[in-house]
Amino acid sequence: MSTGILSRGIARIPGLSVFVGGAVRFLHAWNAPAHISQIAGWGLRPSTGKALAYARRHGLPYVALEDGFLRSFGTGEHFPPLSMVMDGAGIYYDSTRPSALERLLASDASLLEPDADAIRRARASVLDTGLSKYNHAPDLAPGVLRAGDLHRVLVVDQTAGDMSVSLGAANAATFAAMLDAALEENPQATIYVKTHPEVSAGRKGGYLTAVQPSARVVLLREAVNPLSLIRQMDKVYVVSSTMGFEALLADKPVACFGVPWYAGWGVTDDRQPDHPAMARRSAGTGRYRSVDELFAAGYLHYTRYLNPETHQRGSIGDVMRWLEQQRSVSQRFGGRMIVVGFRRWKAANVQPMLSLRPGAVLFVKNTQEAAALQPQGQDCLVCWGRVPPAGLESLAVQSGARLLRMEDGFVRSVGLGSDLIPPQSFVLDARGIYFDPSQPSELEDMLNTRALTQQDITRAQAVRSFIVKHGITKYNLEPLMPVDWPSSGKPVVLVPGQVEDDASIRFGCDTFGVCTNMGLLQAARRQFPEAFIVYKPHPDVASGNRRGKMALRQALNVADHVEVQASVVSCIEACDVVVTMTSLTGFDALLRGKRVVVHGRPFYAGWGLTEDQLTVPRRHRSRNLDELVACALIHYPLYWDPLLKGYTTCEAVLSQLLEQRESLRETGRLQTLRIGYVRRQWRKIAVLVRSLRRTR
Numbered sequence: 024m025s026t027g028i029l030s031r032g033i034a035r036i037p038g039l040s041v042f043v044g045g046a047v048r049f050l051h052a053w054n055a056p057a058h059i060s061q062i063a064g065w066g067l068r069p070s071t072g073k074a075l076a077y078a079r080r081h082g083l084p085y086v087a088l089e090d091g092f093l094r095s096f097g098t099g100e101h102f103p104p105l106s107m108v109m110d111g112a113g114i115y116y117d118s119t120r121p122s123a124l125e126r127l128l129a130s131d132a133s134l135l136e137p138d139a140d141a142i143r144r145a146r147a148s149v150l151d152t153g154l155s156k157y158n159h160a161p162d163l164a165p166g167v168l169r170a171g172d173l174h175r176v177l178v179v180d181q182t183a184g185d186m187s188v189s190l191g192a193a194n195a196a197t198f199a200a201m202l203d204a205a206l207e208e209n210p211q212a213t214i215y216v217k218t219h220p221e222v223s224a225g226r227k228g229g230y231l232t233a234v235q236p237s238a239r240v241v242l243l244r245e246a247v248n249p250l251s252l253i254r255q256m257d258k259v260y261v262v263s264s265t266m267g268f269e270a271l272l273a274d275k276p277v278a279c280f281g282v283p284w285y286a287g288w289g290v291t292d293d294r295q296p297d298h299p300a301m302a303r304r305s306a307g308t309g310r311y312r313s314v315d316e317l318f319a320a321g322y323l324h325y326t327r328y329l330n331p332e333t334h335q336r337g338s339i340g341d342v343m344r345w346l347e348q349q350r351s352v353s354q355r356f357g358g359r360m361i362v363v364g365f366r367r368w369k370a371a372n373v374q375p376m377l378s379l380r381p382g383a384v385l386f387v388k389n390t391q392e393a394a395a396l397q398p399q400g401q402d403c404l405v406c407w408g409r410v411p412p413a414g415l416e417s418l419a420v421q422s423g424a425r426l427l428r429m430e431d432g433f434v435r436s437v438g439l440g441s442d443l444i445p446p447q448s449f450v451l452d453a454r455g456i457y458f459d460p461s462q463p464s465e466l467e468d469m470l471n472t473r474a475l476t477q478q479d480i481t482r483a484q485a486v487r488s489f490i491v492k493h494g495i496t497k498y499n500l501e502p503l504m505p506v507d508w509p510s511s512g513k514p515v516v517l518v519p520g521q522v523e524d525d526a527s528i529r530f531g532c533d534t535f536g537v538c539t540n541m542g543l544l545q546a547a548r549r550q551f552p553e554a555f556i557v558y559k560p561h562p563d564v565a566s567g568n569r570r571g572k573m574a575l576r577q578a579l580n581v582a583d584h585v586e587v588q589a590s591v592v593s594c595i596e597a598c599d600v601v602v603t604m605t606s607l608t609g610f611d612a613l614l615r616g617k618r619v620v621v622h623g624r625p626f627y628a629g630w631g632l633t634e635d636q637l638t639v640p641r642r643h644r645s646r647n648l649d650e651l652v653a654c655a656l657i658h659y660p661l662y663w664d665p666l667l668k669g670y671t672t673c674e675a676v677l678s679q680l681l682e683q684r685e686s687l688r689e690t691g692r693l694q695t696l697r698i699g700y701v702r703r704q705w706r707k708i709a710v711l712v713r714s715l716r717r718t719r
Contacts, residue, residue, distance in 0.1 A: 026086070027059040029074045033088065037666045038329045041336055042088075042107045056081045063088050066114050068186060087114040090156065091326040092265060093149070093342050096349040096379055097159040098221075102668055105342045106328045115325070116187035116263065118282035118300040124325045125300075128288060129308050134319040145339055146318045150272050153250040156265060158346050159353070159380065160246035168255055169241065174212035177256040178205050179264045180231040182219045188230075191263030191281035192298050198230035198262060201280040204294075205260045206239065217243045217252065217266075230262075267291070268321070271314045284321065288312040331667055332675035345669065352661065352670045353379050356451070358401030360384045361393050361424070364412045372445040373429070376663040376670075377405065390414035398424035405429055405451070409459045409526050428456040432660035433607060434490075434676060437499045437683045437693075439562060447676045448660045457659070458527035458605065460624035463641060466659045470630060471644050475653050482674070483653035487614050489677050494592040497607055498562055499684045500693070501590030506597045508584055510555035517598035518547050518582065519591065519608035520560040527605040527625065533637060537604060537622035544581040546622060546636075547602040558582040559594050559608070609633065610655070613648060627651060 024045040028034045034049045036042075048059060052073060056062075062078040064071030066089045078085040090099070091106025108115065113122035121129070128134075135142055153162065168175065178201060181188055188194070205214050216234055221227040236242050243252070253259060253270045261267035263281035270277045271290055278292040279285075286293050287304035289311035296306065305311045312320070322339060330337025331345040360377045362370065362384060370386045377384045387393045390412050393404060400423040404415055407429050419426035431440055432448025440446065450457065455464035489495070494503045508515065520540045521528055532538040537546050540558075547556055558578045578585050586594055591608055592615075595601065601612040605623035612619050613632055620634045629639030630646040646654075657673050664671040664679070687693035 024060040025058050027062045037103045038334055041329055042327050061086050067117055086111045089114055092322055093154055094156045098157055101381055106326050108326050115284040117190040118192050121303055124284055128312055128320050129310050134316040142319045153248050154346055155249045160248050162248045162251035169213055172213045174257045176205050176209045176212045176214050177259045178202055178214055178216045179261045179266045180218045180229045181264055182221055183228040187263040191283055192295055193262045193281035195230050197280050201260050214240045215243055285317050290314055349669050356403055360403050360405055361396055361398055362386045362405040363393050368443050390418055394418055398422040403427050409456050425453050427451045427453055430456055435497045437680055439498055448662045450660050457626040459530040466626055469654045470646055475650055479653040480649045482657055483649040486656055486673055487652050491615055493681050495677055499680055504589050504593055506589045506593050513555040515598040516547055516551045516554040516556045516600045516602055517594050518544050518558050518602050519606040521606050522561055531605040532623040543604055548581050556582045557584045557586050559586045
């Protein structure tokens with residue numbers, strides 16, 4: 024089925040074709056509807072008039088799209104939907120006519136089949152996790168509610184102009200009547216009036232905005248997780264807000280002064296019993312529904328979900344896991360992210376991924392500007408790499424803010440960071456940083472102390488298998504090809520070159536030991552005098568972006584071959600031994616079961632998996648390869664989905680990088696990311712121009 028869209032905003036929703044179950048085509052009002060099966064618009068807003076008129080003019084069915092009841096971490100202004108409803112009859116908040124949801128509830132359908140226990144577990148999970156339509160608000164803070172309340176009644180306000188109000192048989196007078204009834208019917212209770220977050224933020228008006236606090240009335244203006252508030256109430260009064268249904272999930276009595284979708288089925292105290300919708304529901308059909316059945320109908324049968332990891336059709340469980348992950352990371356870094364000393368292009372690339380809360384990421388030039396922001400205990404001071412800007416460590420100690428060192432993750436992108444390609448994985452380390460063995464890092468602590476579960480090991484095995492099968496690396500640029508070196512049966516030793524001024528060498532190698540590419544080649548030749556030695560330059564060095572280039576003739580004085588075409592994965596698979604300083608190639612080789620000799624102290628050394636030429640302090644525990652993978656690839660980095668604007672899993676990013684790489688390869692654009700100096704410089708200039716615009 025092909026769906027026509029007349030709104031560019033709707034057409035840009037990620038995963039829209041997955042939600043509607045077929046191709047989506049953007050139409051102008053004058054386009055002929057060739058091969059279009061239906062027209063879709065957003066609910067029944069006035070702005071959908073153009074789509075409705077187009078559908079009528081061409082004799083096509085109109086379907087209404089709307090956000091689902093578990094939508095996203097934050098509001099639609101910043102986050103795309105993870106759930107959506109698609110209704111060809113009406114829309115769930117329109118009580119003037121039956122929607123597909125109402126028809127389902129009024130039918131003879133057995134809504135708890137095929138697995139009633141699974142449905143009840145899903146309901147319990149929503150309640151236990153406190154997940155709601157939006158999930159950025161904190162739980163109700165201690166002390167907000169009065170300690171001496173005999174009873175507590177919640178009265179829920181809504182935004183003026185909300186379509187669910189006008190189409191839910193309500194108006195401003197309805198809200199006034201609701202508040203009066205709550206006061207009259209609950210003389211011993213404290214009445215808590217909850218305003219909508221957009222009203223509190225000043226973006227919209229509410230119906231109860233003018234209400235003043237009194238001895239019995241308390242106004243709750245701050246954003247708060249709905250279920251954390253509902254749990255503290257004895258009764259809930261609503262007009263048409265979804266908070267009414269969330270109160271039902273929490274087994275609270277609910278009085279409905281409008282006609283929301285969940286009213287009229289025998290589980291609410293309905294204050295408009297004579298509304299025509301009630302005749303279509305239990306009052307007229309005798310079809311009563313339990314809260315479990317309402318949940319199954321609204322959240323499972325009526326709503327469509329996007330799997331945030333695969334970007335395909337998913338389930339409520341997929342979305343719940345994603346939303347919990349967003350909340351977990353957001354709580355881990357709960358204050359402001361004060362980012363010090365980043366260049367503008369880097370700031371533009373990483374700003375979205377440092378916090379899910381709008382306005383929480385602040386970029387400053389130096390420690391003095393950071394201090395002027397008066398950081399406090401919940402705030403984080405973020406710097407790039409191992410060495411913080413002057414005075415930043417002292418500021419962290421004085422203010423109580425956490426100092427976080429940021430770096431790229433081990434599976435980063437399709438393209439080089441030095442070419443200004445944004446990362447899809449990164450590290451925020453409050454202890455140190457993984458490439459600096461002079462002090463502990465969170466990764467080192469994890470490898471020393473973390474007890475891993477069987478689920479961790481199973482995931483690690485799957486991650487390792489995927490990486491090996493598909494040749495995934497940090498940058499994923501070089502072509503995968505079989506190599507045929509003239510080794511004449513000699514053992515093949517691969518020596519990966521590195522950026523010689525890289526921090527991992529400066530801090531992870533001994534100054535008087537092996538700390539240059541030539542020194543590494545010479546050490547490999549001394550240890551393996553009869554071997555066929557292959558030198559593989561680092562891609563950043565080969566591209567001309569970073570220091571460490573060694574003349575081809577100079578390298579061939581020691582090595583038998585310099586490989587500049589095949590990928591590092593192809594080289595690893597064709598070798599017997601990898602000899603490295605601190606290169607990630609050593610880790611890639613471990614993943615593929617190769618022998619690895621290490622002349623530095625990279626994060627993967629010291630755990631009994633490598634032949635270490637230097638002592639590695641503090642690493643006192645042996646780890647197997649699956650345990651190393653679980654810590655280094657699954658638990659230590661953060662992974663970012665730029666399409667859905669959220670934190671994701673290692674497995675999801677691996678799949679996305681593979682898809683990106685293969686798409687670029689098929690179109691011939693992969694090669695342009697790695698060769699062509701002038702072309703790459705133009706691309707970098709374009710990134711810089713965009714970053715200047717975004718960070719002004």
